[in-house]
Amino acid sequence: MADNQAISAGLAEYIRKAAHEPLPAEVAEQGRLHLLDTLAAMVSGRTLPAGRAIIPFTRGAGGPQKASVLATDILTGPAQAAMANGMLAHADETDDSHAPSLTHPGCAIVPAALAAAEWLVRDGAALVRSVVLGYDVGTRMSMALGGSRFADTYHMSSHAWGGAFGATAAASALARLSPEQVVYALSYAVQSASGNRSWLRDPDHVQKAFIFGGMPARTGVEAASFAAAGFTGVSDAIEGTPGLLAAFPLTADPARLMDGLGSRFEVMRTSIKKWCVGSPLQAALDCIEEAVRELKLAEPEVESIVVSLPEQRSQVAQSDMPDVNLPHALALYLVDGSVGFASLHDHARMADPEVRRVAQRIRVEPRPGAKRGEQAHFTLRTRDGRRFFRAPEHVRGQPGNPMTSAEVAEKARDLFSLVLGETRASELVDMVLSIESVANVQSLRSLWWRA
Helix, strand or coil: CCCHHHHHHHHHHHHHHHHHCCCCHHHHHHHHHHHHHHHHHHHHHHHHHHHHHHHHHHHHHHHCCCCEEECCCCEECCCHHHHHHHHHHHHCCCEEEEEHHCECHHHHHHHHHHHHHHHCCCCHHHHHHHHHHHHHHHHHHHHHCCCCCHHHHCCCHHHHHHHHHHHHHHHHHCCCHHHHHHHHHHHHHHHHHHEEHHHCCCCCHHHHHHHHHHHHHHHHHHHCCCCCCHCCCCCCCCCCCCCCCCCCCCCHHHHCCCCCCEEEEEEHECCCCCCCCCCCHHHHHHHHHHHHHHHCCCCHEEEEEEEEEEHHHHHHHHCCCCCHHHHHHHEEEECCCCCHHHHHCCHHHHHHHHHHHHHHEEEEEEEECCCCCCCEEEEECCCCCCCEEEEECCCCCCCCCCCHHHHHHHHHHHHHHHCCCHHHHHHHHHHHEHHHHHCCHHHHHHHCCCC
């Protein structure tokens, strides 16, 4: 175990410095893209069950008019806005993911940073720095707790735990807390961080939206707010005994929390999804797109498709959610000739006889010995005897196969336009891509407001 207070104090000092230090150009670029991608997930999230649940709840909650809820006309308290936007951001599987930590950083960190930036009247450059910082702290905390081993061993949601500390770091930086205050903010995050893997059985993606996005985003803003208001706490709540890391001795590795901090930026290791579906479906959709293009296929020519996945991911064979059901997504692609946000979230299409007929030719099977992070292996056979096989190492959007800024902008524009219309969608994309020129983040409200 690290020396008492060494981790908390070192982390607090880094958070204080990162609030002001310029980022390397390529890191700032990725920060902008992940900010844009998460804002797009928030706006599109308004149309989904989690959005339809949290918007009227937030409207009824009231609160001081300090921060906005995207794609609405609601102004509310910063913590409430962070929670609402977090649930919008993970209302489905559109948001980003960080494989090494088993987290979805953006859906917790960006809502917290945005709420704090509005509340504290910060500029766009500060917002980007805080987002990048949140990715660095949140993913490292999950990795220090054990990442996937933490999730499997203790049945905890690494997504929620990592998100809570990333959100706390981002909000603390924007609040310009002193190192001592940051230590206390982290101490309150230790007490508030939670999340159980029972989300695996959530049929509607509503509680999951709260666990991944809403709850940790709220925790981060509240923790920073407490410290800014003068609340004190335990100075070694992370590394002390009893403390956070000591609570999970079978998986915790304290050294991972500070490893590479300041030189390895985790936003560079975070994936942006090309397809608005769960991570296990990404490779299969890449492959079906390639197969159709390369073999010039039409649906009737397809004899069968077999997709093998790591055993931990094979539950996508029978999901009730269309954007997490792999046979349904592939069948939909073959029937329609493509897939988009609207079709992938249309529950009625799951009962479409034509789609169901095609889905019967698609089989998902576990791949013995495959590690959780490995991609799908895809085999398609045609009625005339051709075989198409792919075993991609990196799907489009992962760090090993990144999307271009133009691709991310196109995805965001499509998602924004669902709610805001094409003109404002384009304006918002352009503004976020030049966010460092924005003197007051509140000035963006007119672009994302909708009654």
